[in-house]
Amino acid sequence: MKKIFSYTDGLTKKTTHYCPGCTHGVIHRMVGEVIEELGLRETTVGVAPVGCSVLAYEYFNCDMFEASHGRAPAVATGAKRCRPNLTVFTYQGDGDLASIGMAEIVHAANRGEKFTTIFVNNAIYGMTGGQMAPTTMPNQRATTCPMGRDVEQVGHPIKVAELLSSLTTPAYVARVSSHTPEETVKAKAAIKQAFQYQKEGRCYTFVEVLSICPTNWGLSPRESNIWLEKEMMPYYPLGVLKRPEDFEGETDGGN
Amino acid sequence: MAKVLMKGNEAIGEAAIRAGCIHFFGYPITPQSEVPEYLSRRLPEVGGLYLQAESEVAASNMIYGAAGVGVRVLTTSSSPGVSLMAEGLSYIAACELPCVLVNIMRAGPGLGGILPAQGDYLQATKGTAHGDFNLIVLAPSSVQEAVDLMLVAFELAEKYRNPVILIGDGMIGQMMEPVEFPEVKVGKPLGPTDYALTGCKGRERRIVNSLYLDAQKLNDHNEKLKAKFELITENEQRWEYYNTEEPFDVLLTGFGMMARICKTAVDVLKGEGINIGLFRPITAKPFPYKPLRELIDRSKRVLCVEMNMGQMLLDVQFAAEGTVPIDFYGKAGGIIPSVEDVVEQLRAAIAKAGGSRSGK
Numbered sequence: 377m378k379k380i381f382s383y384t385d386g387l388t389k390k391t392t393h394y395c396p397g398c399t400h401g402v403i404h405r406m407v408g409e410v411i412e413e414l415g416l417r418e419t420t421v422g423v424a425p426v427g428c429s430v431l432a433y434e435y436f437n438c439d440m441f442e443a444s445h446g447r448a449p450a451v452a453t454g455a456k457r458c459r460p461n462l463t464v465f466t467y468q469g470d471g472d473l474a475s476i477g478m479a480e481i482v483h484a485a486n487r488g489e490k491f492t493t494i495f496v497n498n499a500i501y502g503m504t505g506g507q508m509a510p511t512t513m514p515n516q517r518a519t520t521c522p523m524g525r526d527v528e529q530v531g532h533p534i535k536v537a538e539l540l541s542s543l544t545t546p547a548y549v550a551r552v553s554s555h556t557p558e559e560t561v562k563a564k565a566a567i568k569q570a571f572q573y574q575k576e577g578r579c580y581t582f583v584e585v586l587s588i589c590p591t592n593w594g595l596s597p598r599e600s601n602i603w604l605e606k607e608m609m610p611y612y613p614l615g616v617l618k619r620p621e622d623f624e625g626e627t628d629g630g631n
Numbered sequence: 632m633a634k635v636l637m638k639g640n641e642a643i644g645e646a647a648i649r650a651g652c653i654h655f656f657g658y659p660i661t662p663q664s665e666v667p668e669y670l671s672r673r674l675p676e677v678g679g680l681y682l683q684a685e686s687e688v689a690a691s692n693m694i695y696g697a698a699g700v701g702v703r704v705l706t707t708s709s710s711p712g713v714s715l716m717a718e719g720l721s722y723i724a725a726c727e728l729p730c731v732l733v734n735i736m737r738a739g740p741g742l743g744g745i746l747p748a749q750g751d752y753l754q755a756t757k758g759t760a761h762g763d764f765n766l767i768v769l770a771p772s773s774v775q776e777a778v779d780l781m782l783v784a785f786e787l788a789e790k791y792r793n794p795v796i797l798i799g800d801g802m803i804g805q806m807m808e809p810v811e812f813p814e815v816k817v818g819k820p821l822g823p824t825d826y827a828l829t830g831c832k833g834r835e836r837r838i839v840n841s842l843y844l845d846a847q848k849l850n851d852h853n854e855k856l857k858a859k860f861e862l863i864t865e866n867e868q869r870w871e872y873y874n875t876e877e878p879f880d881v882l883l884t885g886f887g888m889m890a891r892i893c894k895t896a897v898d899v900l901k902g903e904g905i906n907i908g909l910f911r912p913i914t915a916k917p918f919p920y921k922p923l924r925e926l927i928d929r930s931k932r933v934l935c936v937e938m939n940m941g942q943m944l945l946d947v948q949f950a951a952e953g954t955v956p957i958d959f960y961g962k963a964g965g966i967i968p969s970v971e972d973v974v975e976q977l978r979a980a981i982a983k984a985g986g987s988r989s990g991k
Contacts, residue, residue, distance in 0.1 A: 418832035421700065433838050439828035441699055442840035444722055447692035450684070454696025454704075455828065457680055458654050462700070462830055480692070483685035 386411035388437045397590035397597030399554040400428060403496055404435050406554075406564040407467065410571050411438065420463040421455050423448040425477075427469035428502035436467075446477020449484035452491045463574055464491035471501045474510040474534050481540070485580050488545045492570045493580075495536060498587040499608060506592030510534045513607050518592075537584045537617050546579045546623035550616045553586040553609065555601040566616070579620040586612055634809040639774045639799065640665035642810050643707070643733055644673065646781035649813050652703040652731070653679025656693035658686060658712060661745040662801040663735035666707040687712040691719020698728035699839040701827025703785060707733040709801075710751050711742060717760035720794055724764035724856070725841035727826070729788035731781070732796045735804035738965045746965020747801030749887060752942035755798050756916040763853050765860040767795040767867065768916035772891040774808035780913070782813060789822050791863055798915065800938060802888045802967070860917070869913035870922050873897060875929075879908040880984045881977060882930035884923070884947050886912055889938050889968065896973035907977055915943070923950040932984040933957045936973055938966075956983070 383389060386408025394400045411417050417438050424432035426445035433440035443451040448466035456464040473481050473495050481493065500518055501507040508518040508525060511533045515524035525533075537551045548570055552563035563585055570581035586608055588600035595603055637645070644666045647655070653674055657667045667683065674681040684690035690706050697704040708716060713734045723730055734755065738748035755768045767787050771777035777799055784795040828837055843849035871890075874897050885893045890911035897907045908930065910923050923946075927933060933955055935944045941959045948957055960976040962968050 419830040421828045421830065423696075430842065433840055437836060439831050439836050440838045440840075441696065441828065442838070442842050443695075444692065444718055447689070447695075447718075450689040450692035451696035451699070453682070453689075454656060454693035454698075455700045456696075457682055457693075458697045458702045458704070459700045459829065462828075479685055480689050483689065487682075 384408040384412050386417055386437055387435055390434050392435055393431060394428065395591040397588065397600060398428070399587040400496065402554050402560060403494065403563075403585050403587065404432065406560065406567050407465070407494055408436065409564065410568045413568065414571055414575060416463045416571065416575065419461065420465070423452045423455070423464070423466040425466070425468040425472040427472045429467055429469060429496065430503065432467050446472050446475070447480055448472070449477065449480040449489070449493065453484055453487070453489050456489060456491045460490070463571065465494060465571070466491065467494045468496070469502065470495070470497045470499065470509045470511040474536050481536070485540045485547055485582065486543050486545050488547065488580050490574055490577055490580065492574050493582045494567065495582065495584040496587045497536070497584055497612065498589040499533070500589050500592045502589050502592055511536075513611065516607070533611065535612060537582065540582055541617040546620045547618055548573050548579055548581040548620055549618040550582070551584040551586070551612060551614050553604065553614055555586065555588060555604045559614070573620060584612070586614075632811055632814070634811045636807055637774065637810050638665055638805065638807050639777060640735065640804040641669040642774050642778050643781060643804070644669040645812060646778040647705045647731070648673060648677055648679070649815055650703070650782045650785040652705045652785060653677055654697050654702050654704040655679070655681050655706065656684050656690045656697065656704070657706045657708065658684050658690050660709045660712045662737055662747070662804050663707050663709045663733070665804070666733065687715035688718060691716035694730045695719050695723050695726070695728065698723060698730045699726065699828050701821060701824035701829060703729070703789075703821055705731050705733070707735065709735050709737045710739050713751060713754065720766070721760035721762055721764060722841050723794050724766065725762065726839050727792040728794075728839070729792050730794050731784045731788055732794060734796060734798050736798060736800045738963060744965050745801070747805075747888070747938065747967060748963055748965060749800050749889060749938040749942070750963060751798060752886070752915060752937070752939065753945070755796050756918070764856055765793070765863070766916060767791070767793060767863060768914065769795065769797045770886045770913060770915045771797065771799055771803060772887050772911065774803060774806065775810050777803055778810050778812060787867060791859060792826070793859065793863070798887065800888050864917035867914060868917050868919040868922070870919040871911040871913060872922070872926065873909035873911065874901060874906065875908040875926060877906045879906045879929070880931045881980045882908045882910060882926050882933045883936065883973070883977065884910045884933060884943070885936045886915055886943055889936055892968065892970055893936055893973055895970045896977060899970060899974050900977060905981065912943070918946045920946070920950045923947065927951050927955055930955060932980050934976055934980045935959050936968055936976065937961045938968070939963050958983075
C-alpha cells in the first residue's frame with residue numbers, strides 16, 4: 377500500500393493542547409514539514425512565545441527556547457548572532473509580537489537579523505481568555521472590549537507585515553492565511569521560502585499567518601473561517617509585501 | 632604583564648575579553664557607556680561580537696539567547712537599565728544559564744542622577760526580579776579588583792551555571808587607575824555545555840525553558856535552585872579584614888569604593904593611636920555573615936557607611952543579631968562621604984562605645 381501521509385519529522389508526536397478548530401496545529405505542521413524538507417531539523421533552534429503557543433517547545437522536534445512575553449526576537453538575535461550556522465525561528469502570536477514585543481520585532485527586522493518569524497494573527501488574546509489584541513478588528517468584541525473595539529479609544533488594528541515592510545533594511549515579508557486548504561498550500565510555500573532565504577543567509581524573514589480562534593471568537597470553526605475571510609482578509613491583504621531581490625535590484629542599478 | 636593606566640569601564644571591558652568572553656549585548660547609559668564604547672571597538676579585533684540592543688529589556692533577553700546556545704556572554708548597564716534587565720535575569724537564573732552583568736551604579740531612585748551611588752545593593756542581593764532565585768554578587772573596591780573579579784565572575788557563572796552581577800559604583804567606572812591584566816584567554820572554550828542549544832544533530836533535542844505548569848515540578852526546581860545557592864554560600868564567600876589584628880572597640884563596615892575610603896579613615900585614626908577594625912564583603916552575595924560576626928563579637932559597636940540610605944546595613948544587622956549597637960552613616964544622590972566625614976562618625980561611635988583600645 378502506498379503511504380500518502382505520515383508524521384513529519386519536524387514535529388514531535390505529542391498531542392497538542394490547542395482547542396478544536398484552532399489553526400495553530402496546522403501552522404505547526406507547515407513549519408515542521410518545511411524544517412524536514414529543507415533538512416534543517418538538526419541545525420534548528422526555535423523560540424516559543426508566551427500565549428497559546430507557549431508550549432510550542434513540546435511540539436517542534438528540534439532544540440527549543442521558551443522566551444518571555446514578546447522577547448522571542450531578542451532571544452533569537454542572541455542565539456543567531458552567536459551561532460550564525462544555526463537555523464533560528466521565532467513562533468509568536470499577535471499579543472506577544474504586536475503588543476508587548478513590538479520593540480523587539482521592529483528592531484530585529486530593522487537590524488536584518490537572519491532568522492525567521494512565524495507570526496500567527498488571530499485578532500485576539502487566546503491563552504488569557506479572549507482579550508483585545510492590537511490586531512483585534514474594529515467593532516470586534518473581546519472580553520476587554522465587550523462593546524466591540526472602539527477605534528476612537530484604542531486606535532485601529534496594527535498591520536504588522538506592512539509596518540515591517542516600511543523599513544529600509546532588506547527582508548522577506550509575506551502575509552498568508554490558514555483558513556482553506558488552498559491558502560495553506562500558499563502559506564506553506566511562503567514559510568518554505570522564508571526558511572530558504574535564511575538557509576542562504578539572505579535576510580530577515582517574516583511570515584504573518586492569519587488564523588482563527590473559534591473558542592474566543594464565539595464561532596464554530598466553519599463560521600470562523602468565513603469571518604476570517606470576510607472581516608480580516610480585506611483589512612489584512614494576503615501576499616508577499618517585500619522580497620530581498622527587490623533591494624538587490626536597486627543596488628545593481630535597478631532592474 | 633606591565634601595568635597600564637586605564638579608566639574603570641574600559642578596564643572592565645578588557646577584563647571580559649581576557650576572561651575569554653567575546654560576546655556582548657548592551658545599551659548605552661551613563662555612567663557605564665565606556666564599556667560598550669570600548670567593546671564596540673575592541674571585540675571585532677578579537678573576532679568577537681558586539682551588538683547594541685534597542686533597550687535593556689532586549690539586551691537581557693539577547694544574553695539569554697546567547698547563554699542558551701552555550702557561549703560566554705556579558706552585558707553591562709547602570710541602575711535604571713538594570714531594573715529593565717530584571718526580566719531577563721530571572722529567566723536566565725531560572726534556566727540555569729551562565730552570564731555576567733556589570734552594574735555601574737548611579738544615584739536613584741527613578742531617573743535619579745548620573746553621579747556615583749550604591750543604591751542598588753538590595754536590588755542585586757535580595758530582590759532583583761520576580762521569583763525565588765539568587766545571583767552571585769561581587770563588589771570590587773578598585774579598578775584592579777574589578778578586573779580581577781571579572782575573571783572570577785565568569786568562572787563562578789560557569790561553575791554554577793548562574794548569572795553573576797558585579798556591582799561597582801560610578802567611581803569605579805569613571806576613574807582611571809593603574810591596572811594589570813592577566814594573560815589573554817581569547818577563545819578559551821566554555822566548560823561542559825550539555826545544556827546548550829546547538830542543533831540536535833546526533834543527540835536528543837534540548838529545551839531551555841522556565842515554564843513548569845506542574846506545581847510539584849516547579850517546587851522541585853525551586854528546591855534545586857535553593858540547594859545550589861546553599862552550595863555557593865558554602866564555597867564562595869569572599870571578604871577582606873583590614874586592621875583587625877589588634878583589639879578594637881569600633882568595627883567599621885562598607886563595600887566597594889566606600890570601603891576603600893573607610894580604609895583611609897582607619898589609617899588616619901591609627902596614626903592617632905586609635906585602632907578601628909574594618910570589614911568589607913567582596914561577595915555581597917553570598918554575604919560573609921560568619922566572618923563579619925567574628926569581628927562583631929570582638930567589638931563594642933559597629934559603624935556601617937554606605938553611599939545609600941542603609942542597604943548593606945540590613946546584612947550587618949542580620950549578622951550582629953542585636954548583640955551590639957550599629958550606627959549608620961550614608962549619603963546618596965552622588966555625594967561621596969569623605970575620609971573626614973567617616974573619621975568624624977568614627978569618633979562619635981568611639982565616644983558612644985566608651986573610649987577605645989589602643990592599637991599599640
